[in-house]
Amino acid sequence: MKGILSSIVDGKGFDIALVALPLTFLVTLSGLPLIYNVLMSFQQVDLFSLGTFWRPFVGLKNYAELFAQPETWPIFANTAIFVVSSIVGQFLIGFGLALFFWTNFPGASWLRGLFLVSWVMPGLVVGAIWNWILSGDFGVLNFLLRESGLTNGNIFWRSDPNYSLWGVIVANIWFGTSFNMILLSVGLSAIPSDLYEAAELDGANAWQRFRTITLPMMRSSIGALMALGLIFTLQQFDLFAAITNGGPNNSSNVAQYWAWELSFRQYDFAKGATVSVIMIVFVILASIVYVRSTRHEVRR
Amino acid sequence: MGIHKYSLLGGAFALACVLGLYAPAQAEDVTITVWSQDRDVRPAPNLVADYNKLNTGIKVEYREVPFDDLVNEALRAYSTGQAPDIIAVDNPEHALFASRGAFLDLTDMIAKSTVIKPENYFPGPLASTMWKDRHYGVPKATNTIALYYNKDMFKAKGLDPDRPPQTWAELVDAARKLTDPAANVYGIAFSAKASEEGTFQFLPWAQMAGATYENINTDGAVKALELWKTFLDERLASPDTLTRGQSDSTGTFNSGNAAMAISGPWELDRMVAEAKFDWGVTLLPVPEEGAERSSSMGDFNWAIFSSTKHPDEAFKVLEYFVSQDDRMFGDFGLLPARADIAVAETGQPLKDAALKVFVEQLKYAKPRGPHPEWPKISKAIQDAIQSALTGQMSSKEALDQAAKKIKAVLG
Numbered sequence: 001m002k003g004i005l006s007s008i009v010d011g012k013g014f015d016i017a018l019v020a021l022p023l024t025f026l027v028t029l030s031g032l033p034l035i036y037n038v039l040m041s042f043q044q045v046d047l048f049s050l051g052t053f054w055r056p057f058v059g060l061k062n063y064a065e066l067f068a069q070p071e072t073w074p075i076f077a078n079t080a081i082f083v084v085s086s087i088v089g090q091f092l093i094g095f096g097l098a099l100f101f102w103t104n105f106p107g108a109s110w111l112r113g114l115f116l117v118s119w120v121m122p123g124l125v126v127g128a129i130w131n132w133i134l135s136g137d138f139g140v141l142n143f144l145l146r147e148s149g150l151t152n153g154n155i156f157w158r159s160d161p162n163y164s165l166w167g168v169i170v171a172n173i174w175f176g177t178s179f180n181m182i183l184l185s186v187g188l189s190a191i192p193s194d195l196y197e198a199a200e201l202d203g204a205n206a207w208q209r210f211r212t213i214t215l216p217m218m219r220s221s222i223g224a225l226m227a228l229g230l231i232f233t234l235q236q237f238d239l240f241a242a243i244t245n246g247g248p249n250n251s252s253n254v255a256q257y258w259a260w261e262l263s264f265r266q267y268d269f270a271k272g273a274t275v276s277v278i279m280i281v282f283v284i285l286a287s288i289v290y291v292r293s294t295r296h297e298v299r300r
Numbered sequence: 301m302g303i304h305k306y307s308l309l310g311g312a313f314a315l316a317c318v319l320g321l322y323a324p325a326q327a328e329d330v331t332i333t334v335w336s337q338d339r340d341v342r343p344a345p346n347l348v349a350d351y352n353k354l355n356t357g358i359k360v361e362y363r364e365v366p367f368d369d370l371v372n373e374a375l376r377a378y379s380t381g382q383a384p385d386i387i388a389v390d391n392p393e394h395a396l397f398a399s400r401g402a403f404l405d406l407t408d409m410i411a412k413s414t415v416i417k418p419e420n421y422f423p424g425p426l427a428s429t430m431w432k433d434r435h436y437g438v439p440k441a442t443n444t445i446a447l448y449y450n451k452d453m454f455k456a457k458g459l460d461p462d463r464p465p466q467t468w469a470e471l472v473d474a475a476r477k478l479t480d481p482a483a484n485v486y487g488i489a490f491s492a493k494a495s496e497e498g499t500f501q502f503l504p505w506a507q508m509a510g511a512t513y514e515n516i517n518t519d520g521a522v523k524a525l526e527l528w529k530t531f532l533d534e535r536l537a538s539p540d541t542l543t544r545g546q547s548d549s550t551g552t553f554n555s556g557n558a559a560m561a562i563s564g565p566w567e568l569d570r571m572v573a574e575a576k577f578d579w580g581v582t583l584l585p586v587p588e589e590g591a592e593r594s595s596s597m598g599d600f601n602w603a604i605f606s607s608t609k610h611p612d613e614a615f616k617v618l619e620y621f622v623s624q625d626d627r628m629f630g631d632f633g634l635l636p637a638r639a640d641i642a643v644a645e646t647g648q649p650l651k652d653a654a655l656k657v658f659v660e661q662l663k664y665a666k667p668r669g670p671h672p673e674w675p676k677i678s679k680a681i682q683d684a685i686q687s688a689l690t691g692q693m694s695s696k697e698a699l700d701q702a703a704k705k706i707k708a709v710l711g
Contacts, residue, residue: 048400050379070701071683136540137484137557156539161690164543247494248542249686264372265495266675267396 034280040273047267062274071250076278078165079234079254082172086236087229089173091222094180101181102188112185115178123175127242130171134158134243161251164244168252171239176232180225187221188214227290234279255279330613331359335374336388336600337367343441343621343632344388351620358613371396378402383605385614388440391428392496392678394601395670398429398436404604404611407435415619424597425637428667437603438618439637441628443564444595444665445501446657447471447585448550448571451578453478453485453559464582468527471560471585475536478559487536489549489558492528492685497545499668499678500596501562502528502685507594507666509587513677516684516706517699523587525688525695532689542689564598565635565658568651581654583661597665599634629655635662673709680705 041062043055066072101112118126133140136156145151157167191214199209237256240246246253246261253261255275263272338344348362363384365373371393377383378397389397397403410416416438418426425439451461457477465471475487491497503513505527509520531537538558541549546563553561554574562584571579584595602621604614628636629643635658636643643659645652668674684702687693693701 047375047396048379048402050375052379137538137552159539159542159544161692244543245494247686248690249494249683249692251690264368266679267371267375268676 037273038277038280040270041277043270045270045273047269050269058270062270066271066274071253075250075253075255075258078250078252079256079279081165082169082236082254083230083233085166085169086172086176086233087226089169090176090180090229091225093173093177095184097177097181098184098188101185112181115181117178118175119178119182121175123236123238124242126171126175127239130167130174130239131158131243134167134171158244159248161248164248164252168239168243171243172233172236175236175239176229179232180229183225183228184218184221187218191217223290223293227287230283230286234283330357330610331361332386332610332614332617333361333363333384334386334388334617335363335365335370335384337365337370338388339364341632343624343628343634346631347621347624350624351617354620356616358610358617360617378605378607381607383607385608385610386602386604386617388600388602389437391425391439391597391599391601392668392670392674394428394437394603395431395674396672397603398431398670399672401606403436404606404608404614405434405436406438406604406615409611409615410435410438413615413619416622420638420640422637422639422662422665424662424665424667425599425601428597428670429601429603431670437601438622440600440602440621441632441634442637442662442665443566443598443635444658444661445504445562445564445584446595446654446661447582448553448561448563448567448654449580449582450553450556450559451580453556453577457559461578461580464580465560465585466582467585467589467591468587472527472530472536475531475560476534479534479536481535484557486538486552486558488531488560488562489537489552490531490541490562491544491546491549492532492541492689493543493545494682494686495545496675496678498682498685500598501546502681503666503668504584504594504596508584508591510592513669513671513681513706514710515703516681517696517703520587521699522695525685525699528685529689529695542686565655566633568654569633572648572651579650581657583657593661593664595661595665597662597667599637635659639663671710676709677706680709 042057042059044058044061045055049055097112097115101108134157136142136154136159139154139157141157142151142154145155146153155163157163195213195217196209199213204212234256237260240252240254240257244252246257256279259272259275259279261272262268262275334344334348336342336344340346345362345364348360351358351360367390370387370389374383374387374389374397383402394403410418418435421439422442424444425442429435429437429439447464449464454461454464454474459474459477465474471488477487479485479487491501502524505524506512506516506518506521509518509524511518511521511524532539532541538544538552547567549558550561550563550567550571552558553563554571556577583593586593602618604611604618608614625636625638626641628634628641630646635655643655646655668678671677680702683705684693684698687701688695688698
């Protein structure tokens with residue numbers, strides 16, 4: 001507080017300007033829509049009152065109605081399964097690949113670059129491709145599973161309620177793995193190699209070195225990745241639109257797709273906003289956990 | 301006298317000059333904007349360009365809005381006072397706008413019009429433009445669904461290719477005979493997707509058996525849903541029917557992986573180009589011989605926004621569009637929504653035969669709704685279809701739940 005005051009008093013205010021600029025940007029582009037969204041979830045929003053700001057206030061009616069719908073809890077459960085499985089899958093495979101390329105065999109960096117191709121592809125393209133791969137009758141995935149003897153019949157990934165969500169999760173893991181790999185590769189290359197040399201001299205085996213050096217040194221990278229993973233998976237919309245449309249019978253519906261469906265398919269903008277607000281609450285909770293878990297590193 | 305004559309001429313000349321200078325400028329003040337999802341080969345942009353060539357003093361501007369954004373864009377534009385004068389809107393969404401006074405009531409204008417005559421239209425498309433017995437638009441084009449079947453496969457399986465299934469029992473029977481898992485052939489292809497496409501495909505079956513959207517849990521509707529369940533449970537149709545749109549489903553028919561398909565005339569051109577077999581089209585089979593027919597009805601309607609500053613000019617433009625309805629099929633490949641226009645022969649025998657069936661089927665086509673909350677009603681029906689077909693509920697339970705949801709919407 002004193003610092004801010006003195007910077008105003010000494011007439012420069014440059015640091016304030018530095019903070020104010022991005023802050024204004026954030027408030028106008030993220031803050032206001034967010035507040036508008038929260039407000040909308042407490043209002044009775046009608047197709048034709050969409051353009052106005054003052055609408056009848058209905059309190060918690062939208063929330064009460066939402067939780068009275070039979071599909072609400074299954075959809076939130078699906079969202080949790082989708083987020084956790086996607087993050088875990090992307091992270092484990094991404095970490096495995098990062099460690100693999102870290103061994104620096106000839107052509108490793110070149111191959112690693114190629115992996116990024118999946119990350120730069122538009123989500124709808126990825127969705128369309130996976131739509132074909134997962135197709136029940138003529139899909140490549142079923143062909144591979146059948147030919148390798150893992151299954152003896154076709155699995156209808158998109159249309160069997162037991163598999164539909166997992167079909168999208170598999171596609172999303174594929175989509176996000178390369179990003180995880182690159183971020184983890186950066187973290188790995190930042191670990192000083194003399195630490196490993198010293199540990200090796202002390203007689204630590206590969207697993208011990210990984211557990212006592214690699215993991216602790218990667219802590220902030222992993223933390224950042226988890227936070228980003230949460231955001232990216234909660235944003236994942238294209239794959240649902242392209243592969244299952246949330247079907248069959250909502251078995252692969254998740255909150256983010258449902259919010260869109262309520263707003264722009266059923267024109268129930270208040271309910272769509274309500275679902276978004278619930279998602280925001282979860283994201284805030286998760287970010288608190290993240291900030292707390294990495295707090296000591298920030299102070300270091 | 302002579303002088304008088306000349307001065308009169310001069311005056312007239314001066315007047316003509318003034319008019320000549322000002323008339324076009326004044327006329328240019330009237331600009332009518334038209335929005336639709338039509339791209340280059342479809343009617344709207346072409347009709348607009350043709351109209352502008354007529355130099356009537358009304359200038360028409362066209363904007364193409366993608367299908368997925370059309371309603372949202374239009375609503376936003378309307379609520380901020382920026383709505384276009386004329387819009388082409390998907391028929392189940394017409395009531396949404398009409399019921400809220402967003403569309404201009406054209407009843408009186410149509411009564412005086414020499415071009416737009418309600419009696420010329422098929423009843424289904426016309427009904428979709430109406431709200432509380434008033435006209436809020438005119439049908440732009442129309443389509444419906446019927447049963448495509450592969451005559452070669454019919455022959456191969458000992459079925460009569462000139463006598464396609466006419467009743468539900470015959471349809472199931474034919475599907476059973478035609479299904480050939482070893483050859484990757486399903487008996488029938490259709491779409492039960494969790495979107496408007498699913499509702500579009502299911503409603504006719506329920507309607508043929510006497511149900512309506514207001515009354516969706518009747519015994520007839522349960523029977524219709526059971527029919528669909530038979531197709532899926534016995535693997536007469538691909539399980540991906542649940543997540544595949546009409547276009548992809550019909551694609552499996554074109555490639556010879558389904559012996560029958562339920563789809564609309566929009567597939568005709570693709571089928572002529574792709575299908576390497578002899579095929580035909582027949583009316584949707586009915587529950588039993590002599591039962592009432594029904595079909596679904598698609599495509600767009602024209603409407604004028606009530607916020608327009610030039611209702612008369614907008615109506616003139618609309619009249620021009622309607623006057624060109626006879627070009628609808630020949631030039632743009634869409635079926636006119638009018639019973640008084642004979643669809644011209646194309647010279648493609650398979651296509652011409654199919655068209656006759658579609659035009660016949662149009663007589664039984666019913667609009668979805670009209671109801672301003674149609675998307676919610678539709679979603680309840682989609683959920684019922686999908687929970688029954690995946691075996692999570694019985695057909696009766698699923699439709700009971702849908703009826704409950706629809707009742708809540710209808711109030």
